[in-house]
Amino acid sequence: MKVAVVSFPGSNCDQDTVWALESLGVEVVPVWYTAPDVGSVDRVVLPGGFSYGDYLRSGALAAEAPVMDGIARRVENDRLPVLGICNGFQILTERGLLPGALRTNPDGKFRCGWETVKVVSENPLFPGIPAGTLWRLPIAHREGSYWATPEDLERLRQTGGLLFQYTDEEGRPTPEANPNGSIENIAGIAQGSVVGLMPHPERAMAVYLGSSDGQHFLRAWLGGQRG
Amino acid sequence: MARFRLQVQVMPKPEILDPAGEATLSVLQRLGYPVSGVRIGKHIVVEIEAPDADEARELGQQMARRLLANPVMEHFGIEVDPV
Amino acid sequence: MARFRLQVQVMPKPEILDPAGEATLSVLQRLGYPVSGVRIGKHIVVEIEAPDADEARELGQQMARRLLANPVMEHFGIEVDPV
Amino acid sequence: MQPEDVGLTRAEYQEVLRLMGRTPNDLELGLFGALWSEHCSYKNSKGLLKHLPHQGPHVVTGPGGNAGVVRLTPEWEVAFKIESHNHPSYVEPEQGAATGVGGIIRDIVAMGARPVALADALRFGEDEASQVLLDGVVRGVGMYGNAIGIPTVTGDIGFGPGYAKNPLVNVLAVGIRSPRHKIGADTAQPGSLLVLWGRKTGRDGIHGASLLASRDFSGGDDDLRPTVQVGDPFLGKLVMEATLMAVAEGILDAVQDLGAAGLTSATAELLARSGVGAELWLDQVPVREAGMTPYEIMLSETQERMLLVVPEAQVERVIAIARHWEVPWAVIGRVTERPRLQLFFAEELVGEVHPAWLADEVPLRPVTDDFWQQLAEPLAPPAVSSATTVTLTRSTIEHLWQARDCRDRQSVYRQYDSMIQTHTVWGPDHDLAILQLKGVEPGLAVAVSGPGRWAAGDAYAAGFATVLRVLAVLAAQGAEPLGLTDGINAGNPYKPEAFQALAALLRGIADAARLTGVPVTGGNVSLHNETDGQAIWPTGIIGVVGRHDRPRQPVPDALQAAGHALWLIHP
Numbered sequence: 001m002k003v004a005v006v007s008f009p010g011s012n013c014d015q016d017t018v019w020a021l022e023s024l025g026v027e028v029v030p031v032w033y034t035a036p037d038v039g040s041v042d043r044v045v046l047p048g049g050f051s052y053g054d055y056l057r058s059g060a061l062a063a064e065a066p067v068m069d070g071i072a073r074r075v076e077n078d079r080l081p082v083l084g085i086c087n088g089f090q091i092l093t094e095r096g097l098l099p100g101a102l103r104t105n106p107d108g109k110f111r112c113g114w115e116t117v118k119v120v121s122e123n124p125l126f127p128g129i130p131a132g133t134l135w136r137l138p139i140a141h142r143e144g145s146y147w148a149t150p151e152d153l154e155r156l157r158q159t160g161g162l163l164f165q166y167t168d169e170e171g172r173p174t175p176e177a178n179p180n181g182s183i184e185n186i187a188g189i190a191q192g193s194v195v196g197l198m199p200h201p202e203r204a205m206a207v208y209l210g211s212s213d214g215q216h217f218l219r220a221w222l223g224g225q226r227g
Numbered sequence: 228m229a230r231f232r233l234q235v236q237v238m239p240k241p242e243i244l245d246p247a248g249e250a251t252l253s254v255l256q257r258l259g260y261p262v263s264g265v266r267i268g269k270h271i272v273v274e275i276e277a278p279d280a281d282e283a284r285e286l287g288q289q290m291a292r293r294l295l296a297n298p299v300m301e302h303f304g305i306e307v308d309p310v
Numbered sequence: 311m312a313r314f315r316l317q318v319q320v321m322p323k324p325e326i327l328d329p330a331g332e333a334t335l336s337v338l339q340r341l342g343y344p345v346s347g348v349r350i351g352k353h354i355v356v357e358i359e360a361p362d363a364d365e366a367r368e369l370g371q372q373m374a375r376r377l378l379a380n381p382v383m384e385h386f387g388i389e390v391d392p393v
Numbered sequence: 394m395q396p397e398d399v400g401l402t403r404a405e406y407q408e409v410l411r412l413m414g415r416t417p418n419d420l421e422l423g424l425f426g427a428l429w430s431e432h433c434s435y436k437n438s439k440g441l442l443k444h445l446p447h448q449g450p451h452v453v454t455g456p457g458g459n460a461g462v463v464r465l466t467p468e469w470e471v472a473f474k475i476e477s478h479n480h481p482s483y484v485e486p487e488q489g490a491a492t493g494v495g496g497i498i499r500d501i502v503a504m505g506a507r508p509v510a511l512a513d514a515l516r517f518g519e520d521e522a523s524q525v526l527l528d529g530v531v532r533g534v535g536m537y538g539n540a541i542g543i544p545t546v547t548g549d550i551g552f553g554p555g556y557a558k559n560p561l562v563n564v565l566a567v568g569i570r571s572p573r574h575k576i577g578a579d580t581a582q583p584g585s586l587l588v589l590w591g592r593k594t595g596r597d598g599i600h601g602a603s604l605l606a607s608r609d610f611s612g613g614d615d616d617l618r619p620t621v622q623v624g625d626p627f628l629g630k631l632v633m634e635a636t637l638m639a640v641a642e643g644i645l646d647a648v649q650d651l652g653a654a655g656l657t658s659a660t661a662e663l664l665a666r667s668g669v670g671a672e673l674w675l676d677q678v679p680v681r682e683a684g685m686t687p688y689e690i691m692l693s694e695t696q697e698r699m700l701l702v703v704p705e706a707q708v709e710r711v712i713a714i715a716r717h718w719e720v721p722w723a724v725i726g727r728v729t730e731r732p733r734l735q736l737f738f739a740e741e742l743v744g745e746v747h748p749a750w751l752a753d754e755v756p757l758r759p760v761t762d763d764f765w766q767q768l769a770e771p772l773a774p775p776a777v778s779s780a781t782t783v784t785l786t787r788s789t790i791e792h793l794w795q796a797r798d799c800r801d802r803q804s805v806y807r808q809y810d811s812m813i814q815t816h817t818v819w820g821p822d823h824d825l826a827i828l829q830l831k832g833v834e835p836g837l838a839v840a841v842s843g844p845g846r847w848a849a850g851d852a853y854a855a856g857f858a859t860v861l862r863v864l865a866v867l868a869a870q871g872a873e874p875l876g877l878t879d880g881i882n883a884g885n886p887y888k889p890e891a892f893q894a895l896a897a898l899l900r901g902i903a904d905a906a907r908l909t910g911v912p913v914t915g916g917n918v919s920l921h922n923e924t925d926g927q928a929i930w931p932t933g934i935i936g937v938v939g940r941h942d943r944p945r946q947p948v949p950d951a952l953q954a955a956g957h958a959l960w961l962i963h964p
């Protein structure tokens with residue numbers, strides 16, 4: 001299994017993501033944003049972390065990078081599986097590879113902490129993970145409040161693309177369990193072969209880090225169907 | 228070729244919540260100002276070369292649609308001035 | 311009393327660094343747009359009640375100095391329109 | 394231009410004349426003004442600081458470099474230091490705090506170490522306006538640390554009336570390096586080229602250090618506010634990666650970051666410590682604004698810049714690294730054997746000084762042994778109200794509990810990314826941070842603390858106790874302390890009582906460090922924290938790094954089970 005991890009100027013979770021994937025036995029191919037294509041890999045991860053300093057809008061400047069043209073083509077032609085984490089998610093929505101947008105958190109503040117994330121529906125992108133599974137994953141972002149038009153939300157629901165929600169420890173998507181004002185407590189979505197989420201599975205790879213649920217997440221995604 | 232200054236105003240769409248605007252509104256009201264609404268967007272000033280003002284505006288619209296604004300949540304307006 | 315819409319433009323002062331503007335400029339240039347400068351500030355729309363436009367502008371200036379702009383780093387301009 | 398325009402006293406100016414043997418031109422005068430400022434020269438504190446113990450079994454590099462370095466294992470060394478950014482944070486809290494974080498990060502990077510943790514120690518007043526400052530400062534710390542990708546893992550906040558117009562922003566940064574990537578700022582070789590990379594130089598912060606940070610504030614000081622510097626963590630990250638790459642390739646003589654007094658301080662210190670000189674070609678420095686003068690170029694405090702000393706044969710590779718990371722760069726001079734800093738602009742020699750005059754020759758305030766000795770004697774007991782016994786009632790406890798000093802800090806540290814780099818085992822909400830660095834055994838323990846009101850009454854005891862406190866926090870984990878760093882903050886040193894308090898605080902720190910055998914490998918002194926005649930309590934922020942042998946399983950710091958006994962251990 002070969003996975004490309006793409007770095008943009010300013011990306012700062014790329015090394016953590018490489019470490020997490022390698023700890024699962026994956027061969028990682030680092031890709032710099034100027035590359036026209038990600039090359040012969042099975043999957044792509046757009047890691048988190050302040051590409052272009054989050055200037056203008058998080059993810060907006062990176063969405064125009066040459067490598068994103070290549071990735072968009074491969075998604076279109078080969079249904080290449082792409083996972084965007086945090087800033088990677090923002091890049092994917094800015095690029096239009098995922099619907100909706102990530103707005104500034106309601107209090108305007110960066111927020112870092114642990115959240116309970118529920119798998120909303122079983123999805124071939126994450127085989128073997130039943131609906132209702134609860135994971136403990138950290139978030140760290142200032143622009144993570146998911147929003148989509150009613151039509152896009154409906155389409156996500158219809159296609160099973162509404163993947164992850166912030167919930168309380170019992171799995172209820174209450175307003176209190178919503179750390180950032182995301183519509184319907186949405187933490188992550190999918191469209192075709194493209195997945196995006198705000199929480200950071202690569203930071204939850206060991207009990208001593210607070211949780212090892214990121215391993216379950218990444219293993220499932222690595223074993224997931226192509227598109 | 229001439230130089231133009233584009234003033235691009237990028238505002239959150241009306242249906243999009245603007246928490247910063249609302250927070251500012253409540254502070255202004257607490258300070259006693261007779262205000263009833265605040266919306267906060269971006270003001271982006273771009274210096275550009277173009278044969279004429281129409282072409283400058285056209286380029287401005289392309290840049291705004293592509294990069295400066297996010298069409299999912301924002302709309303924009305452009306003014307063109309020669310410099 | 312009448313209602314006015316204030317459009318307050320808050321920009322970083324010319325001598326103040328604008329890293330967001332610079333990063334945006336470099337991406338626009340890479341995309342091939344003939345641009346030579348980008349500065350990013352805020353566009354703030356405020357709905358206000360006032361007896362007349364002059365008074366509305368005066369209130370706008372007070373609010374801008376006090377809250378909407380950071381006088382250490384930013385300057386501002388105000389437009390007043392009746393609504 | 395007059396000596397006082399650049400902050401020099403008459404006596405200091407006489408010394409300048411003596412050293413130079415001629416009248417300095419305006420540019421040269423400006424160089425002296427900047428480097429002989431309190432902020433850059435430590436003229437009031439050096440005599441005290443030399444009493445701190447600097448030697449210890451783990452010390453690799455003591456004070457004097459960009460940061461202290463201690464040995465964690467034969468394969469790994471830790472660079473760490475506290476830096477203050479108090480005055481700028483009062484002028485513009487968000488940018489002031491952000492640029493403070495950026496500055497200390499560059500110090501660590503200049504030692505060839507990759508920053509792995511930040512800690513912030515903050516002090517504010519108790520009024521409404523201070524809350525606004527606090528919000529801005531926290532936003533600024535987070536803005537820079539989060540974006541550049543270094544976790545803020547612990548910190549400390551306190552409140553007191555004197556901080557209302559003198560907030561304190563002290564930031565500790567910790568980095569890790571392999572001894573193979575050891576680099577410093579004392580090894581510039583004649584013939585090598587000086588490469589400046591990072592942000593293009595602008596007119597920001599000219600005389601920020603010499604005037605703004607080396608004088609008391611008063612109400613109407615608007616004209617003293619130099620242009621605010623804006624932190625750019627994005628470029629900061631690129632400069633950091635580029636510098637660490639160049640260091641790792643072993644192609645540099647030396648590295649020096651640019652901080653207070655910009656190019657002046659960077660070149661003077663680098664050249665003086667290396668015992669060499671240099672030609673600087675100031676018209677080669679990339680500038681952001683047209684028409685910048687040599688004076689402005691030498692004194693600008695533009696952020697995110699690094700000075701590299703590069704052997705000629707390696708310049709091409711250094712430029713390739715700059716291109717890869719998209720960092721603006723320029724070759725701005727050449728190291729010379731003769732210890733003179735010669736400033737050229739458009740081929741014309743516009744100024745010439747001996748680097749050591751700037752870096753080392755400032756007249757220092759003498760500290761006699763007698764003075765040092767009497768510092769440990771207890772001061773007159775502070776005037777305390779007669780209520781020596783307090784009955785603990787429910788309302789007293791509630792009152793205490795609601796004091797700002799007791800409030801939950803989550804609203805602050807939740808704004809900091811404490812987990813990036815995925816090595817934070819314990820972050821905020823513990824007395825210390827514990828890190829399990831990747832590929833590094835054993836773990837790292839980091840703690841920071843500072844005294845509060847105590848120091849107003851007995852600065853010696855407070856300094857002493859603060860050292861003991863951070864060491865006790867490590868001891869509770871069984872972690873071995875490797876070294877201390879101290880951030881000293883005090884009022885106007887020309888007021889006898891303020892100087893006495895500063896000295897007593899340092900004596901307390903020195904005695905505790907000596908007693909426990911843990912050396913102080915670096916730190917920072919910020920004086921003139923005084924506005925409209927009101928000064929802060931002398932405040933010594935103490936940071937410690939230690940070796941933690943079981944970082945994956947810290948000793949729990951919460952009660953584990955009902956029925957367990959509680960022991961109080963005391964002498």
Ligand SMILES: Nc1ncnc2c1ncn2[C@@H]1O[C@H](COP(=O)(O)OP(=O)(O)O)[C@@H](O)[C@H]1O
Nearest residue numbers: 513514515547548549550802806821822823824
């Ligand atoms: N400025 C800060 N940055 C990060 N963490 C902080 C900060 N201030 C306090 N904390 C965290 O909050 C907790 C309580 O802080 P504080 O009340 O200052 O501690 P203490 O009284 O133990 O010195 C500590 O665990 C500390 O790590």
